[in-house]
Amino acid sequence: MAEKYTVAFQGELGAFSEEAILAYFGAEQAEPVPLPEFELVFEALESGQVDRAMIPIENSLFGSVHVNYDLLRAHAVSIIGELELRIRHHLLGLPGGRIEQIRHVYSHPQALGQCRTYLRTHLQHAEAIPAYDTAGAARMVAEMGDPAAAAIAGIRAAAKYGLEVLASGIESHPQNYTRFLVLARPEVTPPEGPPGTMKTSIVFALRENVPGALFKSLAVFALRDLDLYKIESRPLVGVPGSYLFYLDVAGSVHEEAVQRAMDHLAEVAAFVRVLGSYPRGRRVD
Ligand SMILES: O=C(O)C(=O)C[C@]1(C(=O)O)C=C[C@@H](O)C=C1
Structure with missing residues:
Protein backbone atom coordinates (compact mmCIF):
# COMPACT_ATOMS: atom_id res chain seq x y z
CA MET A 1 0.00 0.00 0.00
CA ILE A 87 -21.42 22.41 4.15
CA ARG A 88 -24.68 21.10 5.60
CA HIS A 89 -25.31 22.04 9.21
CA HIS A 90 -27.57 20.27 11.67
CA LEU A 91 -28.86 21.16 15.10
CA LEU A 92 -27.71 18.29 17.31
CA GLY A 93 -28.98 17.46 20.78
CA LEU A 94 -29.15 14.58 23.20
CA PRO A 95 -31.26 11.64 22.00
CA GLY A 96 -34.91 12.33 22.82
CA GLY A 97 -34.30 16.10 23.20
CA ARG A 98 -36.66 18.74 21.83
CA ILE A 99 -35.90 22.08 20.16
CA GLU A 100 -38.12 23.99 22.63
CA GLN A 101 -35.85 22.86 25.50
CA ILE A 102 -32.65 24.25 23.96
CA ARG A 103 -31.13 27.23 25.81
CA HIS A 104 -27.49 27.08 24.64
CA VAL A 105 -26.21 26.43 21.10
CA TYR A 106 -22.50 25.72 20.73
CA SER A 107 -20.54 25.82 17.48
CA HIS A 108 -17.64 27.27 15.54
CA PRO A 109 -18.19 31.03 14.89
CA GLN A 110 -18.17 30.36 11.11
CA ALA A 111 -20.95 27.76 11.56
CA LEU A 112 -22.98 30.08 13.85
CA GLY A 113 -22.60 32.76 11.18
CA GLN A 114 -23.72 30.42 8.40
CA CYS A 115 -26.87 29.53 10.41
CA ARG A 116 -27.75 32.94 11.82
CA THR A 117 -31.16 33.14 10.06
CA TYR A 118 -32.22 29.84 11.64
CA LEU A 119 -30.89 30.91 15.05
CA ARG A 120 -32.80 34.20 14.83
CA THR A 121 -36.07 32.68 13.67
CA HIS A 122 -36.20 29.32 15.47
CA LEU A 123 -33.98 29.67 18.52
CA GLN A 124 -34.65 33.20 19.85
CA HIS A 125 -34.88 31.64 23.31
CA ALA A 126 -31.31 30.23 23.10
CA GLU A 127 -27.87 31.75 23.46
CA ALA A 128 -25.31 31.10 20.67
CA ILE A 129 -21.93 30.25 22.22
CA PRO A 130 -18.75 30.08 20.10
CA ALA A 131 -16.72 26.87 20.33
CA TYR A 132 -13.42 26.17 18.66
CA ASP A 133 -14.84 23.73 16.12
CA THR A 134 -18.13 22.06 15.15
CA ALA A 135 -17.09 18.53 16.13
CA GLY A 136 -15.67 19.74 19.46
CA ALA A 137 -19.02 21.44 20.16
CA ALA A 138 -20.84 18.16 19.43
CA ARG A 139 -18.51 16.23 21.76
CA MET A 140 -19.04 18.80 24.50
CA VAL A 141 -22.84 18.58 24.21
CA ALA A 142 -22.66 14.77 24.38
CA GLU A 143 -20.40 14.95 27.46
CA MET A 144 -22.49 17.59 29.25
CA GLY A 145 -25.58 15.40 29.09
CA ASP A 146 -27.76 18.52 29.38
CA PRO A 147 -30.98 18.44 27.26
CA ALA A 148 -30.89 22.28 27.15
CA ALA A 149 -27.59 22.23 25.20
CA ALA A 150 -27.26 21.72 21.44
CA ALA A 151 -24.46 21.92 18.88
CA ILE A 152 -24.38 22.96 15.24
CA ALA A 153 -22.24 20.48 13.31
CA GLY A 154 -22.18 18.08 10.39
CA ILE A 155 -23.76 14.66 10.19
CA ARG A 156 -20.43 12.90 10.76
CA ALA A 157 -20.09 14.62 14.15
CA ALA A 158 -23.65 13.52 15.07
CA ALA A 159 -22.79 9.89 14.37
CA LYS A 160 -19.40 10.11 16.10
CA TYR A 161 -20.76 11.55 19.36
CA GLY A 162 -24.15 9.78 19.44
CA LEU A 163 -26.26 12.93 19.11
CA GLU A 164 -29.68 13.22 17.53
CA VAL A 165 -30.50 15.54 14.61
CA LEU A 166 -33.13 17.96 15.96
CA ALA A 167 -33.21 20.01 12.74
CA SER A 168 -31.30 19.45 9.51
CA GLY A 169 -30.02 21.72 6.74
CA ILE A 170 -30.17 24.84 8.94
CA GLU A 171 -27.58 26.87 6.98
CA SER A 172 -29.01 30.20 5.75
CA HIS A 173 -28.82 29.16 2.08
CA PRO A 174 -28.34 25.69 0.55
CA GLN A 175 -25.51 27.00 -1.66
CA ARG A 185 6.34 23.00 2.53
CA PRO A 186 7.70 25.32 -0.18
CA GLU A 187 9.97 22.68 -1.75
CA VAL A 188 6.98 20.50 -2.73
CA THR A 189 6.11 20.84 -6.44
CA PRO A 190 2.35 21.19 -6.92
CA PRO A 191 0.66 19.18 -9.68
CA GLU A 192 0.57 21.16 -12.97
CA GLY A 193 -2.65 20.86 -14.98
CA PRO A 194 -3.17 21.86 -18.63
CA PRO A 195 -3.50 25.59 -19.48
CA GLY A 196 -6.85 26.99 -18.37
CA THR A 197 -7.06 24.80 -15.27
CA MET A 198 -4.54 26.50 -12.97
CA LYS A 199 -4.73 29.34 -10.49
CA THR A 200 -2.08 31.42 -8.69
CA SER A 201 -2.41 33.07 -5.28
CA ILE A 202 -0.20 36.03 -4.41
CA VAL A 203 0.16 38.65 -1.71
CA PHE A 204 1.54 42.13 -2.30
CA ALA A 205 1.85 45.55 -0.70
CA LEU A 206 1.63 48.92 -2.44
CA ARG A 207 4.36 51.51 -2.58
CA GLU A 208 3.48 54.41 -0.32
CA ASN A 209 2.37 57.77 -1.72
CA VAL A 210 2.06 56.59 -5.32
CA PRO A 211 -1.22 57.90 -6.80
CA GLY A 212 -3.27 55.12 -8.39
CA ALA A 213 -0.98 52.39 -6.98
CA LEU A 214 -3.78 49.81 -6.51
CA PHE A 215 -5.19 50.49 -9.98
CA LYS A 216 -1.72 50.12 -11.52
CA SER A 217 -1.13 46.85 -9.63
CA LEU A 218 -4.37 45.32 -10.88
CA ALA A 219 -3.77 46.63 -14.42
CA VAL A 220 -0.77 44.27 -14.82
CA PHE A 221 -3.29 41.42 -15.00
CA ALA A 222 -5.97 43.18 -17.09
CA LEU A 223 -3.32 44.16 -19.66
CA ARG A 224 -2.68 40.44 -20.23
CA ASP A 225 -6.34 39.35 -20.15
CA LEU A 226 -5.77 37.42 -16.93
CA ASP A 227 -8.93 36.96 -14.87
CA LEU A 228 -8.90 37.79 -11.17
CA TYR A 229 -11.01 35.45 -9.03
CA LYS A 230 -10.68 37.08 -5.65
CA ILE A 231 -9.12 40.02 -3.85
CA GLU A 232 -8.84 40.29 -0.07
CA SER A 233 -7.16 43.05 1.92
CA ARG A 234 -5.68 42.74 5.41
CA PRO A 235 -4.08 45.36 7.62
CA LEU A 236 -0.32 45.74 7.19
CA VAL A 237 0.74 45.42 10.83
CA GLY A 238 2.88 48.35 11.98
CA VAL A 239 1.70 50.72 9.22
CA PRO A 240 -1.82 51.91 10.16
CA GLY A 241 -3.91 52.66 7.08
CA SER A 242 -1.81 50.39 4.83
CA TYR A 243 -2.82 46.99 3.55
CA LEU A 244 -1.64 43.68 2.21
CA PHE A 245 -3.61 42.57 -0.86
CA TYR A 246 -4.23 38.87 -1.50
CA LEU A 247 -5.12 38.03 -5.07
CA ASP A 248 -6.18 34.86 -6.86
CA VAL A 249 -5.44 35.06 -10.57
CA ALA A 250 -6.13 32.68 -13.47
CA GLY A 251 -3.12 30.74 -14.74
CA SER A 252 0.11 29.23 -13.46
CA VAL A 253 3.46 30.89 -12.77
CA HIS A 254 4.80 28.58 -15.48
CA GLU A 255 2.65 30.36 -18.09
CA GLU A 256 4.28 33.30 -19.85
CA ALA A 257 1.44 35.81 -19.35
CA VAL A 258 1.43 35.21 -15.57
CA GLN A 259 5.23 35.42 -15.40
CA ARG A 260 5.19 38.75 -17.22
CA ALA A 261 2.38 40.07 -15.01
CA MET A 262 4.37 39.10 -11.89
CA ASP A 263 7.54 40.83 -13.20
CA HIS A 264 5.47 43.91 -13.97
CA LEU A 265 3.83 43.83 -10.53
CA ALA A 266 7.26 43.63 -8.87
CA GLU A 267 8.06 46.97 -10.56
CA VAL A 268 4.98 48.78 -9.23
CA ALA A 269 4.52 47.11 -5.80
CA ALA A 270 6.59 47.43 -2.62
CA PHE A 271 6.71 43.68 -2.22
CA VAL A 272 5.22 40.59 -3.91
CA ARG A 273 5.15 36.94 -2.86
CA VAL A 274 3.67 34.00 -4.71
CA LEU A 275 1.77 31.83 -2.22
CA GLY A 276 1.24 29.03 -4.72
CA SER A 277 0.25 27.97 -8.22
CA TYR A 278 -2.14 25.01 -8.19
CA PRO A 279 -4.97 23.30 -10.10
CA ARG A 280 -8.37 24.98 -9.63
CA GLY A 281 -10.32 22.92 -7.12
CA ARG A 282 -13.35 20.78 -7.65
CA ARG A 283 -16.65 21.14 -5.85
CA VAL A 284 -17.66 18.31 -3.57
CA ASP A 285 -21.38 18.08 -2.78
O1 LIG B 1 -15.52 23.47 12.72
C1 LIG B 1 -15.33 22.75 11.73
O2 LIG B 1 -15.93 21.71 11.52
C2 LIG B 1 -14.31 23.17 10.77
O3 LIG B 1 -13.76 22.34 10.09
C3 LIG B 1 -14.05 24.65 10.62
C4 LIG B 1 -14.96 25.35 9.63
C5 LIG B 1 -14.40 26.79 9.34
O4 LIG B 1 -13.51 27.26 10.04
O5 LIG B 1 -14.90 27.43 8.42
C6 LIG B 1 -14.97 24.61 8.34
C7 LIG B 1 -16.08 24.57 7.55
C8 LIG B 1 -17.33 25.25 7.91
O6 LIG B 1 -17.31 26.49 7.22
C9 LIG B 1 -17.41 25.54 9.36
C10 LIG B 1 -16.31 25.51 10.17
Whole structure:
Protein backbone atom coordinates (compact mmCIF):
# COMPACT_ATOMS: atom_id res chain seq x y z
CA MET A 1 0.00 0.00 0.00
CA ALA A 2 1.22 3.54 -0.80
CA GLU A 3 2.31 5.57 2.19
CA LYS A 4 -0.26 7.94 3.69
CA TYR A 5 0.24 11.69 3.97
CA THR A 6 -0.18 13.02 7.47
CA VAL A 7 -2.45 16.08 7.11
CA ALA A 8 -2.92 18.59 9.92
CA PHE A 9 -6.19 20.47 10.45
CA GLN A 10 -7.64 22.72 13.14
CA GLY A 11 -10.32 21.02 15.17
CA GLU A 12 -11.33 17.53 16.19
CA LEU A 13 -12.14 14.35 14.33
CA GLY A 14 -15.61 14.74 12.81
CA ALA A 15 -14.99 18.39 11.76
CA PHE A 16 -15.63 19.62 8.22
CA SER A 17 -11.89 20.12 7.76
CA GLU A 18 -11.37 16.38 8.29
CA GLU A 19 -14.08 15.73 5.70
CA ALA A 20 -12.21 18.04 3.29
CA ILE A 21 -9.01 16.00 3.84
CA LEU A 22 -10.78 12.72 3.10
CA ALA A 23 -12.48 14.18 0.02
CA TYR A 24 -9.25 15.65 -1.38
CA PHE A 25 -6.76 12.86 -0.69
CA GLY A 26 -9.05 9.83 -0.32
CA ALA A 27 -9.31 7.90 2.96
CA GLU A 28 -6.53 5.50 1.87
CA GLN A 29 -4.03 8.27 1.18
CA ALA A 30 -4.38 10.53 4.21
CA GLU A 31 -4.10 10.38 7.95
CA PRO A 32 -5.86 13.45 9.43
CA VAL A 33 -3.99 15.02 12.37
CA PRO A 34 -6.28 17.17 14.58
CA LEU A 35 -4.71 20.20 16.30
CA PRO A 36 -6.42 22.79 18.53
CA GLU A 37 -5.24 26.01 16.78
CA PHE A 38 -4.49 27.21 13.24
CA GLU A 39 -1.12 28.53 14.40
CA LEU A 40 -0.18 24.98 15.48
CA VAL A 41 -1.31 23.61 12.11
CA PHE A 42 1.09 25.96 10.28
CA GLU A 43 3.91 25.20 12.75
CA ALA A 44 3.42 21.43 12.44
CA LEU A 45 3.72 21.71 8.66
CA GLU A 46 6.72 24.05 8.71
CA SER A 47 8.64 21.89 11.19
CA GLY A 48 8.06 18.67 9.23
CA GLN A 49 5.85 17.10 11.90
CA VAL A 50 3.18 16.57 9.19
CA ASP A 51 3.34 16.32 5.39
CA ARG A 52 0.40 18.56 4.48
CA ALA A 53 -2.21 20.87 6.03
CA MET A 54 -5.86 21.60 5.15
CA ILE A 55 -7.23 25.01 6.12
CA PRO A 56 -10.59 26.74 5.45
CA ILE A 57 -10.07 30.08 3.68
CA GLU A 58 -13.57 31.34 2.74
CA ASN A 59 -17.21 30.44 2.90
CA SER A 60 -19.90 31.32 0.36
CA LEU A 61 -22.29 32.63 3.06
CA PHE A 62 -20.10 34.05 5.82
CA GLY A 63 -16.96 35.15 3.97
CA SER A 64 -13.24 34.89 4.57
CA VAL A 65 -11.39 33.14 7.39
CA HIS A 66 -9.13 36.16 7.93
CA VAL A 67 -6.75 34.56 10.39
CA ASN A 68 -5.62 32.12 7.71
CA TYR A 69 -4.73 34.91 5.28
CA ASP A 70 -2.50 36.38 7.99
CA LEU A 71 -0.91 32.99 8.75
CA LEU A 72 -0.24 32.26 5.06
CA ARG A 73 1.82 35.44 4.91
CA ALA A 74 3.61 34.75 8.21
CA HIS A 75 4.73 31.17 7.49
CA ALA A 76 7.01 29.55 4.92
CA VAL A 77 4.39 27.28 3.35
CA SER A 78 2.87 27.12 -0.11
CA ILE A 79 -0.56 26.35 -1.53
CA ILE A 80 -0.58 23.21 -3.69
CA GLY A 81 -4.32 22.60 -4.08
CA GLU A 82 -7.85 23.59 -3.15
CA LEU A 83 -11.30 22.09 -2.69
CA GLU A 84 -14.82 23.50 -2.28
CA LEU A 85 -16.83 21.44 0.15
CA ARG A 86 -20.61 21.67 0.51
CA ILE A 87 -21.42 22.41 4.15
CA ARG A 88 -24.68 21.10 5.60
CA HIS A 89 -25.31 22.04 9.21
CA HIS A 90 -27.57 20.27 11.67
CA LEU A 91 -28.86 21.16 15.10
CA LEU A 92 -27.71 18.29 17.31
CA GLY A 93 -28.98 17.46 20.78
CA LEU A 94 -29.15 14.58 23.20
CA PRO A 95 -31.26 11.64 22.00
CA GLY A 96 -34.91 12.33 22.82
CA GLY A 97 -34.30 16.10 23.20
CA ARG A 98 -36.66 18.74 21.83
CA ILE A 99 -35.90 22.08 20.16
CA GLU A 100 -38.12 23.99 22.63
CA GLN A 101 -35.85 22.86 25.50
CA ILE A 102 -32.65 24.25 23.96
CA ARG A 103 -31.13 27.23 25.81
CA HIS A 104 -27.49 27.08 24.64
CA VAL A 105 -26.21 26.43 21.10
CA TYR A 106 -22.50 25.72 20.73
CA SER A 107 -20.54 25.82 17.48
CA HIS A 108 -17.64 27.27 15.54
CA PRO A 109 -18.19 31.03 14.89
CA GLN A 110 -18.17 30.36 11.11
CA ALA A 111 -20.95 27.76 11.56
CA LEU A 112 -22.98 30.08 13.85
CA GLY A 113 -22.60 32.76 11.18
CA GLN A 114 -23.72 30.42 8.40
CA CYS A 115 -26.87 29.53 10.41
CA ARG A 116 -27.75 32.94 11.82
CA THR A 117 -31.16 33.14 10.06
CA TYR A 118 -32.22 29.84 11.64
CA LEU A 119 -30.89 30.91 15.05
CA ARG A 120 -32.80 34.20 14.83
CA THR A 121 -36.07 32.68 13.67
CA HIS A 122 -36.20 29.32 15.47
CA LEU A 123 -33.98 29.67 18.52
CA GLN A 124 -34.65 33.20 19.85
CA HIS A 125 -34.88 31.64 23.31
CA ALA A 126 -31.31 30.23 23.10
CA GLU A 127 -27.87 31.75 23.46
CA ALA A 128 -25.31 31.10 20.67
CA ILE A 129 -21.93 30.25 22.22
CA PRO A 130 -18.75 30.08 20.10
CA ALA A 131 -16.72 26.87 20.33
CA TYR A 132 -13.42 26.17 18.66
CA ASP A 133 -14.84 23.73 16.12
CA THR A 134 -18.13 22.06 15.15
CA ALA A 135 -17.09 18.53 16.13
CA GLY A 136 -15.67 19.74 19.46
CA ALA A 137 -19.02 21.44 20.16
CA ALA A 138 -20.84 18.16 19.43
CA ARG A 139 -18.51 16.23 21.76
CA MET A 140 -19.04 18.80 24.50
CA VAL A 141 -22.84 18.58 24.21
CA ALA A 142 -22.66 14.77 24.38
CA GLU A 143 -20.40 14.95 27.46
CA MET A 144 -22.49 17.59 29.25
CA GLY A 145 -25.58 15.40 29.09
CA ASP A 146 -27.76 18.52 29.38
CA PRO A 147 -30.98 18.44 27.26
CA ALA A 148 -30.89 22.28 27.15
CA ALA A 149 -27.59 22.23 25.20
CA ALA A 150 -27.26 21.72 21.44
CA ALA A 151 -24.46 21.92 18.88
CA ILE A 152 -24.38 22.96 15.24
CA ALA A 153 -22.24 20.48 13.31
CA GLY A 154 -22.18 18.08 10.39
CA ILE A 155 -23.76 14.66 10.19
CA ARG A 156 -20.43 12.90 10.76
CA ALA A 157 -20.09 14.62 14.15
CA ALA A 158 -23.65 13.52 15.07
CA ALA A 159 -22.79 9.89 14.37
CA LYS A 160 -19.40 10.11 16.10
CA TYR A 161 -20.76 11.55 19.36
CA GLY A 162 -24.15 9.78 19.44
CA LEU A 163 -26.26 12.93 19.11
CA GLU A 164 -29.68 13.22 17.53
CA VAL A 165 -30.50 15.54 14.61
CA LEU A 166 -33.13 17.96 15.96
CA ALA A 167 -33.21 20.01 12.74
CA SER A 168 -31.30 19.45 9.51
CA GLY A 169 -30.02 21.72 6.74
CA ILE A 170 -30.17 24.84 8.94
CA GLU A 171 -27.58 26.87 6.98
CA SER A 172 -29.01 30.20 5.75
CA HIS A 173 -28.82 29.16 2.08
CA PRO A 174 -28.34 25.69 0.55
CA GLN A 175 -25.51 27.00 -1.66
CA ASN A 176 -23.16 26.81 1.30
CA TYR A 177 -19.59 25.94 0.31
CA THR A 178 -16.34 26.37 2.17
CA ARG A 179 -13.16 26.66 0.12
CA PHE A 180 -10.22 24.84 1.67
CA LEU A 181 -6.53 25.20 0.77
CA VAL A 182 -4.06 22.32 0.76
CA LEU A 183 -0.67 23.45 2.06
CA ALA A 184 2.79 21.93 1.80
CA ARG A 185 6.34 23.00 2.53
CA PRO A 186 7.70 25.32 -0.18
CA GLU A 187 9.97 22.68 -1.75
CA VAL A 188 6.98 20.50 -2.73
CA THR A 189 6.11 20.84 -6.44
CA PRO A 190 2.35 21.19 -6.92
CA PRO A 191 0.66 19.18 -9.68
CA GLU A 192 0.57 21.16 -12.97
CA GLY A 193 -2.65 20.86 -14.98
CA PRO A 194 -3.17 21.86 -18.63
CA PRO A 195 -3.50 25.59 -19.48
CA GLY A 196 -6.85 26.99 -18.37
CA THR A 197 -7.06 24.80 -15.27
CA MET A 198 -4.54 26.50 -12.97
CA LYS A 199 -4.73 29.34 -10.49
CA THR A 200 -2.08 31.42 -8.69
CA SER A 201 -2.41 33.07 -5.28
CA ILE A 202 -0.20 36.03 -4.41
CA VAL A 203 0.16 38.65 -1.71
CA PHE A 204 1.54 42.13 -2.30
CA ALA A 205 1.85 45.55 -0.70
CA LEU A 206 1.63 48.92 -2.44
CA ARG A 207 4.36 51.51 -2.58
CA GLU A 208 3.48 54.41 -0.32
CA ASN A 209 2.37 57.77 -1.72
CA VAL A 210 2.06 56.59 -5.32
CA PRO A 211 -1.22 57.90 -6.80
CA GLY A 212 -3.27 55.12 -8.39
CA ALA A 213 -0.98 52.39 -6.98
CA LEU A 214 -3.78 49.81 -6.51
CA PHE A 215 -5.19 50.49 -9.98
CA LYS A 216 -1.72 50.12 -11.52
CA SER A 217 -1.13 46.85 -9.63
CA LEU A 218 -4.37 45.32 -10.88
CA ALA A 219 -3.77 46.63 -14.42
CA VAL A 220 -0.77 44.27 -14.82
CA PHE A 221 -3.29 41.42 -15.00
CA ALA A 222 -5.97 43.18 -17.09
CA LEU A 223 -3.32 44.16 -19.66
CA ARG A 224 -2.68 40.44 -20.23
CA ASP A 225 -6.34 39.35 -20.15
CA LEU A 226 -5.77 37.42 -16.93
CA ASP A 227 -8.93 36.96 -14.87
CA LEU A 228 -8.90 37.79 -11.17
CA TYR A 229 -11.01 35.45 -9.03
CA LYS A 230 -10.68 37.08 -5.65
CA ILE A 231 -9.12 40.02 -3.85
CA GLU A 232 -8.84 40.29 -0.07
CA SER A 233 -7.16 43.05 1.92
CA ARG A 234 -5.68 42.74 5.41
CA PRO A 235 -4.08 45.36 7.62
CA LEU A 236 -0.32 45.74 7.19
CA VAL A 237 0.74 45.42 10.83
CA GLY A 238 2.88 48.35 11.98
CA VAL A 239 1.70 50.72 9.22
CA PRO A 240 -1.82 51.91 10.16
CA GLY A 241 -3.91 52.66 7.08
CA SER A 242 -1.81 50.39 4.83
CA TYR A 243 -2.82 46.99 3.55
CA LEU A 244 -1.64 43.68 2.21
CA PHE A 245 -3.61 42.57 -0.86
CA TYR A 246 -4.23 38.87 -1.50
CA LEU A 247 -5.12 38.03 -5.07
CA ASP A 248 -6.18 34.86 -6.86
CA VAL A 249 -5.44 35.06 -10.57
CA ALA A 250 -6.13 32.68 -13.47
CA GLY A 251 -3.12 30.74 -14.74
CA SER A 252 0.11 29.23 -13.46
CA VAL A 253 3.46 30.89 -12.77
CA HIS A 254 4.80 28.58 -15.48
CA GLU A 255 2.65 30.36 -18.09
CA GLU A 256 4.28 33.30 -19.85
CA ALA A 257 1.44 35.81 -19.35
CA VAL A 258 1.43 35.21 -15.57
CA GLN A 259 5.23 35.42 -15.40
CA ARG A 260 5.19 38.75 -17.22
CA ALA A 261 2.38 40.07 -15.01
CA MET A 262 4.37 39.10 -11.89
CA ASP A 263 7.54 40.83 -13.20
CA HIS A 264 5.47 43.91 -13.97
CA LEU A 265 3.83 43.83 -10.53
CA ALA A 266 7.26 43.63 -8.87
CA GLU A 267 8.06 46.97 -10.56
CA VAL A 268 4.98 48.78 -9.23
CA ALA A 269 4.52 47.11 -5.80
CA ALA A 270 6.59 47.43 -2.62
CA PHE A 271 6.71 43.68 -2.22
CA VAL A 272 5.22 40.59 -3.91
CA ARG A 273 5.15 36.94 -2.86
CA VAL A 274 3.67 34.00 -4.71
CA LEU A 275 1.77 31.83 -2.22
CA GLY A 276 1.24 29.03 -4.72
CA SER A 277 0.25 27.97 -8.22
CA TYR A 278 -2.14 25.01 -8.19
CA PRO A 279 -4.97 23.30 -10.10
CA ARG A 280 -8.37 24.98 -9.63
CA GLY A 281 -10.32 22.92 -7.12
CA ARG A 282 -13.35 20.78 -7.65
CA ARG A 283 -16.65 21.14 -5.85
CA VAL A 284 -17.66 18.31 -3.57
CA ASP A 285 -21.38 18.08 -2.78
O1 LIG B 1 -15.52 23.47 12.72
C1 LIG B 1 -15.33 22.75 11.73
O2 LIG B 1 -15.93 21.71 11.52
C2 LIG B 1 -14.31 23.17 10.77
O3 LIG B 1 -13.76 22.34 10.09
C3 LIG B 1 -14.05 24.65 10.62
C4 LIG B 1 -14.96 25.35 9.63
C5 LIG B 1 -14.40 26.79 9.34
O4 LIG B 1 -13.51 27.26 10.04
O5 LIG B 1 -14.90 27.43 8.42
C6 LIG B 1 -14.97 24.61 8.34
C7 LIG B 1 -16.08 24.57 7.55
C8 LIG B 1 -17.33 25.25 7.91
O6 LIG B 1 -17.31 26.49 7.22
C9 LIG B 1 -17.41 25.54 9.36
C10 LIG B 1 -16.31 25.51 10.17
